[in-house]
Amino acid sequence: MRLDKYLKVSRIIKRRTVANDACDAKHVTVNGKVARASYDVKVGDIIEITFGANTNKFEVLSVSEHATKESAALMFRQLNN
Numbered sequence: 001m002r003l004d005k006y007l008k009v010s011r012i013i014k015r016r017t018v019a020n021d022a023c024d025a026k027h028v029t030v031n032g033k034v035a036r037a038s039y040d041v042k043v044g045d046i047i048e049i050t051f052g053a054n055t056n057k058f059e060v061l062s063v064s065e066h067a068t069k070e071s072a073a074l075m076f077r078q079l080n081n
Contacts, residue, residue: 001040001041001063001065002037002038002039002040002041003019003023003028003030003035003036003037003038003039003040003041003047004016004019004020004023004037004038005019006041006060006063006075007019007022007028007047007049009064009065009066009067009072009075010067010072010075010076011067011069011072011073012047012049012056012058012076013049019037020037022049022051023035023036023037023039024036024037027049027050027051028047028048028049028050029047029048030045030046030047030048031045031046032046032048035047041060041063042060042063043060043061043062043063044059044060045059045060046058046059046060046079047059047060047076055080056078056080057078057079057080058076058077058078058079059076059077059079060075060076061074061075061076061077062074062075063075
């Protein structure tokens with residue numbers, strides 16, 4: 001699954017266009033490397049998102065095309081905070 005779609009489906013970022021813009025602005029890294037919106041997300045990837053002074057880090061636990069509000073929270077684990 002594409003990175004921008006994963007961020008939206010997992011509800012880390014609310015809109016796919018916002019996720020796409022964050023990737024274009026190089027605010028998103030996967031496994032320590034700047035990632036494009038078209039990056040293919042895999043289980044075990046570490047996604048880091050920086051907005052201003054805030055940095056959030058997530059580990060991908062599962063990848064699924066559709067998710068309910070409850071199952072979306074099970075798609076990742078937040079590593080900081």
